[in-house]
Amino acid sequence: MAGKILVVDDEKSMCDFMEIMLSKEGYEVETTVSGSEAIQRTSSSKYDLIIADLMMPEMSGLDLLKKIKKGRPNQDMIVMTAFASVDTAIEAMREGALDYITKPFKVDEIKLVIEKSVSRQKLTEENSRLKQQLKKDFSFSNFIGQSEGIINLKKLAAKVSVTDSTVLIRGESGTGKDLIAKAIHAASERASGPFVTINCAALPETLLESELFGYKKGAFTGAIKDKDGLCKMAHGGTFFLDEVGNTTPAIQVKLLRVLEDKIITPVGDTKPIEVDVRLIAATNADLEEDVKAGRFRSDLFYRLNVIPLYIPALRERPDDLPLLVNHFIKKYCERNKVDPKTLSPGALEVLNKYNWPGNVRELENCIERAVLFSRGDEIVVDDFPTKLVEGTPQTIVSNETPETPTLESIEKAYIYYIMNQTKGKKAKAAKLLGIDNSTLYRKLERYKIQEEEK
Known part of the structure; x- marks a missing residue:
């Protein structure tokens, strides 16, 4: 009709x-x-x-x-x-x-x-x-967990969602920092506005600056027309800065200006633009230590850390593991159009013994794999990877690196490999990595990779 x-x-x-x-x-x-x-x-x-x-x-x-x-x-x-x-x-x-x-x-x-x-x-x-x-999909109830840490987290996040204050979400990789950020946005008065996100660790400094703040035509080679930055695109909504600890001091200065004055200046322009955005930042880094070491501006840290939220690692909330497992089994059975499955007691025991260095993201990947590989209506121990059953994470850079490696561990391993390949020549290594020299120096210091130029 x-x-x-x-x-x-x-x-x-x-x-x-x-x-x-x-x-x-x-x-x-x-x-x-x-x-x-x-x-x-x-x-x-x-x-x-x-x-x-x-x-x-x-x-x-x-x-x-x-x-x-x-x-x-x-x-x-x-x-x-x-x-x-x-x-x-x-x-x-x-x-x-x-x-x-x-x-x-x-x-x-x-x-x-x-x-x-x-x-x-x-x-x-x-x-x-x-x-x-969207409000339903990204509500706090969809952040699975009944442990004391998660209940307190959701209560505090729900309280701050109705304010316009800046939020800093702390937690290891894979704990669900982006889910909490989306839930805060969905429950806020800005829910009808855009939710824009960027991973600050994924881009070199020059590209990150133009992505954040935009640029004017002719600002650099290839800038054939004006482009709005993500800060402007988030006007009226929420801007989620993931891995904010990976930004350079130059970027940090501009982010501080957004927080304090609500203005941005596109690359190659001199005219500031007013923006109405709420900033939510996330990091798995120890920002206090980075402030002491001079890697992160103290004034920006205090502006971001207005309302800190901490997401416990999965190993810190073992009682939530069965809830998460059942949720992911149901999710991937429905997605892959297979009959409902259950988890055998032996399989649950294996999952409980594992340390989960990759947190909920690693658990979800594990359950998705088990749902697809399981032949019956019950997921058993044999449906899990050998490394998980043995409880020994795969070695990439150190013995503490998880079987399903984090983005940070992969980046560290790759930089270490390139530095060895270039015999410590930082300029050549930066070129091969596709980043500028200052970004490489910062990452070498962050990962404590010491390699003298030869």
Whole structure:
């Protein structure tokens, strides 16, 4: 059905004409010659659109509009008017009418106006439904866990979500820092605005700056047109800075300006731009230690650390593991369209004994693999990787590196490999890594990789 429409006109012939015409277009049409009856119908039925004549003896279309809007402020309404009453029609639009049609009208004209109106209403409803779905998908209840640490985390996060304060989320890789950030946004007054995210560790300094703040045409080679930065794109919403500890001092200065003055300056421009964003930052680094070592600005740290949230590692909340396992089994059985599966007691014991250095992300990957490899309706020990069963993580850089390595451990191993390949020549290593020299020096210091140039 294209939509449900109520036609209100004191001339029954006009009501009949509109009903015949719109029914042929696939609309469900109801008509009435009385404004008071129209109000009664709208109190018990929902209409995608109401079309009403402005000049009616019992109740004018303008009065009808005001009364309907009082009870249903989001109700779409189109008024029909003779040429002499166009001023009244304009007044009706000021009162909230969506559009007006001048009598006598062309059939194609009114069809187009109605089609646009109903389509707009459908889009509005769909948008509202999607926003409600997003709120549900990213609600705090979807962050699985009943341990004391997780309950306290969710309570505090729910409290800060209704404020506009800056939040710093701490926790190891794989604990779900991005999920908490999305839940805070979804529960905030900014939920209707954008949620923009960037991983500061994934980009070299020069690229990170242009991604964050945008650039002007001609700012550098390849800047053939202006580009908005992510800070501007997050205007009216939330900007999530993941791995904020990996930013350089130069980037940190600009982030401090965003926090303090709510302004950014695109690369190659001198004119500041005001932005209305809420910043949520996340890190798995020890920022206090980085501040002492001079790697992270103390003023930015204190501005970010207004409301600190800590997500416990999975090994710190073993009671939550069965809940997470059941959640992931159900999730991947449904996603892969396989019959529901259960976990054998022996398999659960293996999972409980493992240290989970990769945290919830590693557990999720493990369960997804087990669901796909399991042949029966029960997941058993043999469905898990040997390393997990033996409880020995895979060695990449050190014996403490997890079997499913973190992004940080992979980066450290790769930098170490490139430095060996280039015999410690930092300029050559930076070129091979695709980063600038300052970024390489910072990462070498961060990972404590000492290699003298030869």
